Amino acid sequence: MLHARALRSAPLSLLSFALFSLAVLGTTGCGANQASSPSLTGTSTARTLEGNVYGGQQPVVGATIQLYAAGTTGLGQGAESLIAAPLPTTNANGAFTFTYNLPSTSSHFYIVATGGSPGSGNTANPNIVLMAALGGCTGSTTIPSSSININEVTTAAAILELQPYIAAPTGTAGASVLIGAPTAQYNDLRTAFENASNLVSASTGTVVNSTGSKGPLINTLADILASCVNSDPTISSNCSTLFTDATPSGDTKAGDTAQAAWYIAQNPTTNVPALFGLVPASPPFVALNSAPTSFAVTTSTDLVACFAVLGSTTVTNTGATVVSGGDLGLSPGTSVDGGITMTSPAVEYTGTSPVAANAQTDLTAAYTYAADLTPTGSLKADMAGLTFTPGVYDGSAVALSAGSVTLNAQGDPDAVFIFQIGSTLIPAAGTQVVLENGAQAQNVFWQVGSSATLGANSTFYGTIMANTTITLGNGVTLYGRALARTGAVNLAGDTITAP
Numbered sequence: 038m039l040h041a042r043a044l045r046s047a048p049l050s051l052l053s054f055a056l057f058s059l060a061v062l063g064t065t066g067c068g069a070n071q072a073s074s075p076s077l078t079g080t081s082t083a084r085t086l087e088g089n090v091y092g093g094q095q096p097v098v099g100a101t102i103q104l105y106a107a108g109t110t111g112l113g114q115g116a117e118s119l120i121a122a123p124l125p126t127t128n129a130n131g132a133f134t135f136t137y138n139l140p141s142t143s144s145h146f147y148i149v150a151t152g153g154s155p156g157s158g159n160t161a162n163p164n165i166v167l168m169a170a171l172g173g174c175t176g177s178t179t180i181p182s183s184s185i186n187i188n189e190v191t192t193a194a195a196i197l198e199l200q201p202y203i204a205a206p207t208g209t210a211g212a213s214v215l216i217g218a219p220t221a222q223y224n225d226l227r228t229a230f231e232n233a234s235n236l237v238s239a240s241t242g243t244v245v246n247s248t249g250s251k252g253p254l255i256n257t258l259a260d261i262l263a264s265c266v267n268s269d270p271t272i273s274s275n276c277s278t279l280f281t282d283a284t285p286s287g288d289t290k291a292g293d294t295a296q297a298a299w300y301i302a303q304n305p306t307t308n309v310p311a312l313f314g315l316v317p318a319s320p321p322f323v324a325l326n327s328a329p330t331s332f333a334v335t336t337s338t339d340l341v342a343c344f345a346v347l348g349s350t351t352v353t354n355t356g357a358t359v360v361s362g363g364d365l366g367l368s369p370g371t372s373v374d375g376g377i378t379m380t381s382p383a384v385e386y387t388g389t390s391p392v393a394a395n396a397q398t399d400l401t402a403a404y405t406y407a408a409d410l411t412p413t414g415s416l417k418a419d420m421a422g423l424t425f426t427p428g429v430y431d432g433s434a435v436a437l438s439a440g441s442v443t444l445n446a447q448g449d450p451d452a453v454f455i456f457q458i459g460s461t462l463i464p465a466a467g468t469q470v471v472l473e474n475g476a477q478a479q480n481v482f483w484q485v486g487s488s489a490t491l492g493a494n495s496t497f498y499g500t501i502m503a504n505t506t507i508t509l510g511n512g513v514t515l516y517g518r519a520l521a522r523t524g525a526v527n528l529a530g531d532t533i534t535a536p
Contacts, residue, residue, distance in 0.1 A: 084136065084137060085134060085135065085136050085137075086104070086134070086135060086136075086137060086185065087132070087133065087134040087185075088132070088133055088134075088148075088184065088185030088186060088187065089127070089130070089131045089132050089133070089185070089186050089187070090102075090127050090131045090133065090150040090153065090167060090186075090187045090188070091131055091186065091187070091188040091242060092155035092156075092165070092167075092188070092189070092263060092266040092267045093155075093188070093189065093263045093266070093267050093321030093322070094321050095131075095155055095156045095267070096127065096129070096130050096131025096132075096156065097127055097131050097150065097153040097154065097155055097165065097167070097266070098127055098128070098129055098131060098153055098154045098155075098156070098159075099126050099127060099152065099153040099154055099161060100126060100127045100131075100133075100150040100151060100152055100153030100165065100167075101124050101125075101126050101150070101151045101152055101153070102120070102124060102125045102126065102127070102133045102135060102148065102149070102150055103118055103119075103120055103124060103148070103149050103151070103213075104118070104119040104120050104135070104137050104146065104147075104148050104149075105117060105118060105119060105146065105147050105148070105149065105214075105215075105216065106119060106144035106145070106146055107144060107145040107146070107147065107202070107216045107217055107218070107226060107230075108215070108216065108217025108218070109217060109218065109219065109220055109223065110217060110219065111217060111218075111219050112201070112202055112204075112217060112218060112219070112222075113202060113203055113204030113205065113215050113216065113217055114204070114215065114217045115217040116213075116215045116216050116217050117144070119137040119138055119146075120135055120136075120137050121138070126153070127150070127153060133150075145170075145171075145216075145226060145227065145230045146171040147168055147169065147170050147171055147195065147199075147214070147216060148168060148169050148171060148185060148187060149166065149167070149168045149213075149214050149295075150165070150166070150167045150168070150187050151165065151166050151211045151293075152165055152211055153165055155266055155267040155268075156267075159269060160269045160270065160271055162265075162266065162268065162269070162270050162276075163210045163211055163270070163293075164210050164265055164266075164270060164276040164280075164292070164293045164294060165265075165266050165293065165294060166192075166210075166211060166212075166214065166293040166294050166295035166296070167187050167188060167189065167191070167192045167266070167294065167295070168187065168191065168192050168195050168196070168214055168295060169185060169186075169187045169191035169192070169195060169237075169239045169242075170191070170194070170195040170198070170199060170230050170233035170234060170239070171185070171234075171239055184239075184240040184241075185239055185240070186239065186240065186241060186242035187239075187242065188242045188259070189258075189259035189260070189262040189263045189266060189294075189321075189322070190237055190242055190243060190244060190255060190256065190259040190322060191237050191239055191242055192259070192262060192294065192295065192298060193237075193255050193256075193258040193259045193262065193298060194233050194236040194237035194244070194255055194334075195233050195237075196295065196298040196299055196302050197233075197236075197255070197258070197298075197302045197332070197333075197334050198229045198230070198232045198233040198236070198334075199216055199226075199229050199230070199233060200299055200302035200303055201225075201229070202216050202217060202218045202222075202226055202229060203215065203216050203299055204216075204217075205289075205299070206284075206288075206289055206291050206292065206296035206299055206300065207289065207292065207296075208289040208290055208291070208292045208296070209292045210292040210293045211292075211293055212292065212293070212296070214295050231342075231343065236251060236255060236334065237255065244256060251334050252323075253323060253324060253325045254325065254329055254332065254334060255334065256320075256322035256323050256324045256325075257313070257316065257322075257324040257325045257329065257332075258298070258301065258332055259321075259322045259324075260315075260316045260317060260320040260321060260322050260324045261279065261301075261312050261313070261315045261316060262279070262294045262297070262298060263317065263320070263321050263322070264279060264315040264316065264317055265279045265294050265297070265315075266294055267317075267321075275315065276294075278315065279291075279294070279297050279312075279315055280292070280296075280297055282308045282311045282312050282315070283297040283298075283300040283301050283308070283312065284297075284300050285300065285304050285307060288300070301332050302332070305331045305332040305333040306330065306331045306332075306333075309328050309329060309330065309331065309332065310328045312328075312332075313325075313327075313328035313329070314328075341396040341397075341399035341400045341403065341520065342399075343363055343364050343396070344363050344364045344365065344366045344396055344518065344520065344535075345360050345361070345362055345363030345364065345365065345518055345519070345533050345534070345535035346360055346363075346364075346365045346366070346518070346519050346520075346526055346528075346533060347365075347366040347367070347393070347396055347397065347400060347518070347519070347520045347521065347526070348366070348367045348370065348507075348521045348524070348525050348526035349367070349368065349369070349370060349397065349521055349522060349523045349524055349525070350367075350370045350523070350524055350525045351367070351370050351372045351373070351374075351525045351526075352365065352367050352370075352372070352373045352374065352377075352525065352526045352527075352528070353374045353525060353526075353527045353528065354373075354374040354375070354376050354377050354527075354528040354529065355374075355376070355511075355528075355529045355530065356376060356511060356528075356529050356530025356531075357376055357378065357530050358376060358377045358378065358528045358529070358530055358531045358532070358533070359377075359378045359380065359531075359532050359533070360377060360378070360379050360380065360533045361379075361380035361533070361534050361535070362380070362534050362535030362536065363518065363535030364379075364384045364385065364386060364392075365377065365379060365384075365385045365386070366385070366386045366387070366390070366392065366393035366396050366397075367386070367387040367388070367393060368386070368387070368388065368389075368390060368393035368394045368396070368397050369388065369389070369394070370387065370388070370525075371387050371388040372387075373385065373387055374528075377528065397522070400502060400520050400522055401522060403502060404484060404502045404504070404522060407455055407457065407482055407484040407502065408457055408484050408486075410429045410455060410457070411429065412428075412429045412430060412431040412457060413428035413429050413430070414428050414429070414430045415430060415431060415432060416430045416431060416432025416435050416456065416458070417432065417435075418432070418433070418434060418435065418436060419435075419436050419437070419438050420435060420436070420437045420442040421436075421437055421438045421439050421440050421441075421442065421468075422440055422441075422442070423442050423443070424442075424443040424444075424445055425442070425443070425444050425445065425454060426445050426446075426447055426452075427446060427447070427449065427452035427453055427454055428454065428455075429455045429457065430454075430455070430456050430457065431456075431457040431458075431459070432456075432457070432458055432459065433458070433459040433460055434458070434459070434460045434461045434463075435456070435458045435461070435462050435463070436462075436463045436464070436465070437463070437464035437465060437468045437470075437495075438465050438468075439465060439467075439468060440468060440469075441468060441469045441470065441471045442468075442470055442471070443470075443471045443472075443473055444470065444471070444472050444473070444476045444481060444498070445473050445474050445476065446472070446473070446474050446475040446476035446477070446480075447474055447475075448474050448475050449475055450475040450476075450477055451480065452475065452476065452480060453480045453481075453482075454476070454480065454481045454482070454499070455482045455484065456482065456483045456484065457484050458483065458484065458485045458486060459486045460485075460486050460487045461485070461486075461487050461488055461489070461490070462483060462485045462488075462489040462490070462501070462503075463489075463490050463492075464490075464491050464492055464495050464497060465492040465495070466492030466493040466494055466495060466510060467492065467493070467494050467495060468492060468495045468496075469495060469496035469497070470496065470497050470498045470499070472498055476498075477536065478498040478499055478516040478517050478536040479500075479517075479536035481498050481499030481500065481517065482499055482500050482502065483499050483500065483501045483502065484502050485501060485502065485503040485504060486504055487503070487504055487505050487506075488503055488504075488505045488506040488507065488508070488524070489501050489503045489506075489507045489508070489519075490507075490508045490510075491507075491508070491509045491510060491513045491515070492510050492513075493510035493511045493512055493513065493529075494510070494511070494512040494513065495510070495513050495514075496513075496514045496516075497513065497514070497515050497516070497517065498515075498516045498517055499516075499517040500517050500518040500520065501515075501517065501518065501519050501520060502520050502522070503519075503520070503521050503522065503524070504522050504523060504524075505521065505522070505523055505524035506521055506524035506525050506526070506527065507519045507520075507521045507524075507525075507526045507527070508526075508527040509526075509527065509528050509529060509531045509533075510529060511529040511530050511531075512529075512530055512531065513529075513531040513532070514531070514532045514534075515531065515532070515533045515534070516534050516536060517533075517534075517535065517536065518533075518535055519533060
């Protein structure tokens with residue numbers, strides 16, 4: 038069985054499609070599960086969020102939790118607190134639960150844990166400030182991740198990416214972590230949140246690709262923070278040493294672990310050997326064997342995961358088409374027909390937009406990766422009446438002449454289906470893809486060598502990555518993405534919902 042976790046060493050561009058970690062977004066908003074996974078439930082006006090806070094591998098007891106929506110008035114300004122007093126705290130297992138109010142506009146979310154004791158019965162450590170970035174892509178009025186685990190890894194990734202938008206350290210332990218950007222830099226903030234979600238899963242509290250160069254570097258910084266988090270401030274100097282080593286000469290000395298991480302992110306080559314010396318003898322996370330030259334992390338932004346529709350030459354439309362769950366992009370073309378309703382907070386990017394151009398680059402990488410996978414089975418010329426279990430299937434021209442084709446996940450919600458089609462994909466009018474036994478649209482991928490043409494009133498699931506053109510007949514319902522590398526995306530009164 039092909040499983041999302043089996044693909045964790047794959048390029049991020051493909052992994053980001055899965056939206057939980059294919060394994061990343063596999064996250065991400067555009068943005069990623071662990072025993073006793075926290076869950077997100079609620080109404081359209083208020084929601085309940087559950088999760089855990091860990092210091093290394095042990096729970097942090099009595100930490101105070103706050104959820105924020107990033108501000109839009111200036112750098113490090115305007116962040117909105119979403120939890121009303123009294124603020125929740127973690128229990129003896131490091132678990133928390135709370136109800137929060139939704140902001141009135143789309144936002145990027147992050148969650149912060151302050152103080153607490155690293156392990157039951159230990160001395161409270163006021164120097165603990167941990168966080169996780171939850172937003173991604175265009176922002177949302179809901180929390181993208183369905184499970185939250187906050188620890189030093191999520192903190193390191195969030196601050197490495199978001200540091201330019203975080204208010205400078207005050208030197209006071211437990212000071213609020215305030216994130217914001219002016220409207221003119223909204224896309225930059227969006228990219229930073231997306232990069233953070235590509236580095237680390239907020240669901241598991243682990244790096245997404247632990248075998249690459251970035252994973253061990255993030256884990257190393259996490260281990261350095263853990264040296265303070267998991268210490269007793271009444272008898273240990275670990276926190277004081279971290280704050281001294283992280284703070285540049287002449288600046289306000291860091292007052293907690295988030296402020297120390299902020300300084301390290303801003304000055305990634307300063308005092309690296311001394312900071313590396315703080316890694317515990319038995320580090321909680323798999324770290325580097327020797328000190329790096331820099332803590333700077335260069336990320337690959339998988340912007341294509343933010344798009345529900347992406348074309349190259351044109352996006353045409355007749356009738357009333359509705360696109361939700363993702364953006365609409367076109368690059369290098371500039372012509373997008375009217376009549377397309379974009380459900381907020383989706384955005385349209387065309388022409389020379391670097392967002393659309395970068396998304397096309399990501400699409401090419403994902404398309405190529407999917408095409409190069411070793412098949413585990415073959416496709417017939419007609420899929421009608423067939424049932425597929427998880428795997429990679431290849432064929433030439435593929436049709437769905439009538440009825441349906443079934444994708445059976447065999448009870449595994451992380452099961453992945455990849456279809457490599459050498460030329461055309463043509464489901465006939467009124468046909469449908471059926472998902473059963475846990476199969477999910479975000480884990481289904483159709484790599485099409487030329488064009489994909491979906492017949493009128495058909496129902497289709499999965500991300501379509503076509504080399505040339507994608508055409509949806511009148512009244513098509515697509516639970517997935519229509520991504521065309523070199524041609525047009527043609528719509529006709531369709532409904533497209535990105536998972």
